[in-house]
Amino acid sequence: xxxxxxxxxxxxxxxxxxxxxxxxxxxxxxxxxxAVFLMFALYAMSAGLLERKLIGRVHSRIGPMYTGPGGVLQxxxxxxxxxxxEIIYPVGSDRAVFTLAPVIMFLTAYMSVLFVPLGSFIIxxxxxxxxxxxxxxxxxxxxxxxxxxASNSKYSTLGGLRSAAMTMAYExxxxxxxxxxxxxxxxxxxxxxxxxxxxxxxxxxxxQPFAFALFIIAAVAxxxxxxxxxxEAESELVSGWKTxxxxxxxxxxxxxxxxxxxxxxxxxxxLFFGGWADFAGEIGFAVKVFxxxxxxxxxxxxxxxxxxxxxxxxxxxxxxxxxxxxxxVTFGVLAxxxxx
Amino acid sequence: xxxxxxxxPQHPSMHGVLHLRTVVDGEIMKSVDPEVGLxxxxxxxxxxxxxxxxxxPIANKIDYVAAAAWEHCYISAVEKLMGIxxxxxxxxxxxxxxxxxxxxxxxxWLGTLVMDLGQPTVFVWGMRERxxxxxxxxxxxxxxxxxxxxxxxxxxxxxxPSQLKRIEEEVTRFEKVLPEYYKLTEENDIFRKRMIxxxxxxxxxxxxxxxxxxxxxxxxxxxDIRKDDPYLFYDKMDFNMITRETGDSYARYEVRRDxxxxxxxxxxxxxxxxxEGPFRAVNAVTIKPPLALSMxxxxxxxxxxxxxxxxxxxxIYIISDGSNFPYRLRIRGPSFNNLSIVPKVCxxxxxxxxxxxxxxxxxxxxxxxx
Numbered sequence: 041x042x043x044x045x046x047x048x049x050x051x052x053x054x055x056x057x058x059x060x061x062x063x064x065x066x067x068x069x070x071x072x073x074x075a076v077f078l079m080f081a082l083y084a085m086s087a088g089l090l091e092r093k094l095i096g097r098v099h100s101r102i103g104p105m106y107t108g109p110g111g112v113l114q115x116x117x118x119x120x121x122x123x124x125x126e127i128i129y130p131v132g133s134d135r136a137v138f139t140l141a142p143v144i145m146f147l148t149a150y151m152s153v154l155f156v157p158l159g160s161f162i163i164x165x166x167x168x169x170x171x172x173x174x175x176x177x178x179x180x181x182x183x184x185x186x187x188x189x190a191s192n193s194k195y196s197t198l199g200g201l202r203s204a205a206m207t208m209a210y211e212x213x214x215x216x217x218x219x220x221x222x223x224x225x226x227x228x229x230x231x232x233x234x235x236x237x238x239x240x241x242x243x244x245x246x247x248q249p250f251a252f253a254l255f256i257i258a259a260v261a262x263x264x265x266x267x268x269x270x271x272e273a274e275s276e277l278v279s280g281w282k283t284x285x286x287x288x289x290x291x292x293x294x295x296x297x298x299x300x301x302x303x304x305x306x307x308x309x310x311l312f313f314g315g316w317a318d319f320a321g322e323i324g325f326a327v328k329v330f331x332x333x334x335x336x337x338x339x340x341x342x343x344x345x346x347x348x349x350x351x352x353x354x355x356x357x358x359x360x361x362x363x364x365x366x367x368x369v370t371f372g373v374l375a376x377x378x379x380x
Numbered sequence: 381x382x383x384x385x386x387x388x389p390q391h392p393s394m395h396g397v398l399h400l401r402t403v404v405d406g407e408i409m410k411s412v413d414p415e416v417g418l419x420x421x422x423x424x425x426x427x428x429x430x431x432x433x434x435x436x437p438i439a440n441k442i443d444y445v446a447a448a449a450w451e452h453c454y455i456s457a458v459e460k461l462m463g464i465x466x467x468x469x470x471x472x473x474x475x476x477x478x479x480x481x482x483x484x485x486x487x488x489w490l491g492t493l494v495m496d497l498g499q500p501t502v503f504v505w506g507m508r509e510r511x512x513x514x515x516x517x518x519x520x521x522x523x524x525x526x527x528x529x530x531x532x533x534x535x536x537x538x539x540x541p542s543q544l545k546r547i548e549e550e551v552t553r554f555e556k557v558l559p560e561y562y563k564l565t566e567e568n569d570i571f572r573k574r575m576i577x578x579x580x581x582x583x584x585x586x587x588x589x590x591x592x593x594x595x596x597x598x599x600x601x602x603x604d605i606r607k608d609d610p611y612l613f614y615d616k617m618d619f620n621m622i623t624r625e626t627g628d629s630y631a632r633y634e635v636r637r638d639x640x641x642x643x644x645x646x647x648x649x650x651x652x653x654x655x656e657g658p659f660r661a662v663n664a665v666t667i668k669p670p671l672a673l674s675m676x677x678x679x680x681x682x683x684x685x686x687x688x689x690x691x692x693x694x695x696i697y698i699i700s701d702g703s704n705f706p707y708r709l710r711i712r713g714p715s716f717n718n719l720s721i722v723p724k725v726c727x728x729x730x731x732x733x734x735x736x737x738x739x740x741x742x743x744x745x746x747x748x749x750x
Contacts, residue, residue, distance in 0.1 A: 095501075098501055099500070099501055099504035099505065100504070100505065100508055101504060194383065194385050194404070195385075198404075198407070198731070201406070202407075266498060266499060267498070267570055269498065273498060273732070274392050274393070274498070275392055275393035275495065275496040275497070275498060275735050276393065276731050276732050276735050277731070278391060278392060341499075341501055342499070342501060342564060343498075343499060343568075343570060344494065344497040344498045344499045344568060344570040344571055344574065345497060345498025345499070345570070345574075345732070346570055346573070346574075347573075347574060347730055347732045347733065348407055348730070348732070349407070349730065350573055350574075
């Protein structure tokens with residue numbers, strides 16, 4: 041599969057180079073970028089459809105049924121509808137910044153995709169891929185704050201401020217949970233961590249169960265889904281920071297959100313569940329990604345929203361100390377083992 | 381920094397057309413001022429310009445979530461005024477429908493509450509169960525939302541044994557599915573966190589602000605018209621008045637949850653006890669010819685009837701001057717009084733809690749604004 045992808049890429053590159061001469065390299069990169077974009081748009085659409093169907097099942101409904109066979113084109117229709125809509129700028133909003141926010145948000149999500157392994161295929165292979173992905177993920181709340189501020193709406197501002205307050209907490213949690221993994225595997229590279237699990241013959245979820253639990257909580261917070269969707273709490277803040285965004289801008293934020301979901305799910309399955317290196321290879325990886333996407337959707341279907349003070353209290357006084365404790369214990373155990 | 385923030389009437393969580401003028405300081409709402417009256421339809425005046433029986437469809441629309449309750453409230457007020465006694469079978473049938481209405485209304489409330497807490501699953505489930513109750517309404521009363529089933533002096537159509545059987549089956553089934561709801565509500569940690577100790581209404585406040593219904597009972601005020609001033613055959617039924625002492629959002633949840641079970645008890649007993657016989661009094665006001673009968677007018681006088689509607693004490697006061705139309709028709713809706721506690725109980729709460737507290741108060745604006 042990977043070899044095949046690489047071969048296709050090489051052949052395509054050779055073809056563009058021979059057709060366009062010197063500018064072939066640039067055209068090749070642009071085409072690859074568009075292909076990657078389309079791939080993620082496809083994931084976002086299918087995840088959106090899966091979400092609507094699964095939540096429909098939980099609600100004892102059947103979900104969308106009329107667009108295409110069994111409703112499979114529903115998200116395509118939604119995307120087309122959103123793209124056709126007029127873009128409305130709120131009165132008194134800062135138009136340039138208002139436009140910039142979803143773009144930043146999408147770009148950070150898109151860039152982090154480049155460093156995330158899709159099976160053993162990775163677009164940019166870096167020794168520090170895990171760190172780079174975390175850094176890029178933590179940029180998107182900045183875009184949220186920028187966009188909410190530029191919207192000139194009180195609901196948006198409140199949503200943006202909530203996002204800022206939450207980011208402080210869950211980024212720490214995410215980083216500390218990851219730190220114990222880095223310590224265990226001695227690596228910052230996602231690929232290396234997967235390889236470590238294959239070599240050790242054990243999934244990291246069994247080595248670091250607490251880190252897994254903490255990571256999944258932080259992950260739900262970072263993709264802003266129930267029970268931590270406070271930034272867009274519909275019943276309180278209309279749509280939170282998204283209130284004023286419509287049409288194409290809204291669809292871009294939605295796309296960025298699903299790309300973030302994909303990255304989180306890929307991180308969970310490769311950091312804790314052996315990635316693609318054990319049984320069934322890439323297909324097993326795809327199955328893992330599917331399972332964790334479904335898990336995220338089920339969490340959304342059954343969890344209620346926490347209040348911001350409760351969430352921050354739990355994060356700062358319960359989970360973050362727990363994460364540090366886990367880190368210290370890991371450190372101690374490793375030191376003892378290394379000393380022996 | 382304190383800043384004014386308008387919530388509603390076009391806000392996803394506002395029940396109906398409530399408009400809250402609030403002052404927000406960060407996440408805290410410093411003051412909350414509910415604005416009501418956006419769907420004022422002048423129902424009282426409409427009633428004063430109609431023959432008595434013609435107001436029944438409008439009475440259904442006072443509280444569109446629990447329409448039968450108000451239909452009965454109005455009809456019984458007119459019956460009292462005209463001195464018509466509806467036969468026991470009709471009264472039992474009415475009681476069954478009123479309790480089904482209460483179940484349906486509380487279910488709807490539970491769904492919207494959990495939706496306001498950020499999760500639509502219970503809402504859709506509630507709709508699923510409500511749908512089955514609406515099917516019964518359609519079969520028995522001929523309508524899903526508004527009925528016109530009760531007439532002055534009885535019922536438009538009799539309730540049949542097969543319908544009674546179906547109601548009993550549905551109620552039994554309903555009792556079995558209720559634990560499903562508990563899993564997503566009271567057994568859920570987040571739900572408990574969001575409800576316990578939030579929005580406490582003291583007993584003094586509950587009495588002082590004239591709160592009625594489940595809200596008052598959740599604050600420890602033992603006040604239920606079905607017990608205190610029994611109408612229909614509620615005095616013959618064996619059921620408990622549910623009260624809680626704490627007065628927080630969770631107590632209001634518990635009261636309504638248990639009231640659903642009490643309603644089921646009442647329905648069972650009523651189905652067992654319902655007598656044979658006519659379902660319409662001989663002097664009932666029908667709209668069939670001769671029309672003279674439908675234009676029957678009461679003598680000078682007045683009547684006041686209060687019922688335990690799902691949201692609290694609903695009352696109708698009619699004064700007649702002996703003409704075809706009521707001289708004065710006054711509607712007392714519980715939602716309006718219940719909302720009056722909002723500025724007090726919501727002040728200095730977080731935005732999320734204000735939304736949850738208003739959801740537990742369960743206002744319906746058709747009845748509040750009238």
